[in-house]
Amino acid sequence: MSNIVMRWKWVCVVCALGLLCSCSKKEKIDATAPLKQSFEKSDPEVKKSIEVVNENLNKKNYAEALKTLTPVVSQPNLSVQQKEAIGAALQQVTTAAAEDPALNTKEMYQLRLKLVEKLHEHR
Numbered sequence: 001m002s003n004i005v006m007r008w009k010w011v012c013v014v015c016a017l018g019l020l021c022s023c024s025k026k027e028k029i030d031a032t033a034p035l036k037q038s039f040e041k042s043d044p045e046v047k048k049s050i051e052v053v054n055e056n057l058n059k060k061n062y063a064e065a066l067k068t069l070t071p072v073v074s075q076p077n078l079s080v081q082q083k084e085a086i087g088a089a090l091q092q093v094t095t096a097a098a099e100d101p102a103l104n105t106k107e108m109y110q111l112r113l114k115l116v117e118k119l120h121e122h123r
Contacts, residue, residue, distance in 0.1 A: 029091050029095055030092065031057060031085060035085045036050060046075065049068055062108065066093060066108075066112065067111065069115060073115060
């Protein structure tokens, strides 16, 4: 039962983030620089994943960006800076989904939820 409650809490967090992004000023979020900077001292494989994530974010291919980012979030010992950069990427995707309802697909929702859950495991 506790797992279900925690999952719903994170669903609410993702939804609230989407509402905040859609109701606030339309400030464009670009997570590519924070991602690149926070993972610059990571293993080459992780750095390559971040490059792919950034390419997909720049191309507005958000589903692929999240699919590539999810295994990175599973890495042990993420720094605060790395978690913040991942949060910025999640916010960028959520903002894009709020601006373009076509991005609010079941797949995108599940990818964002999975990413939030993985981030939460590091707390």
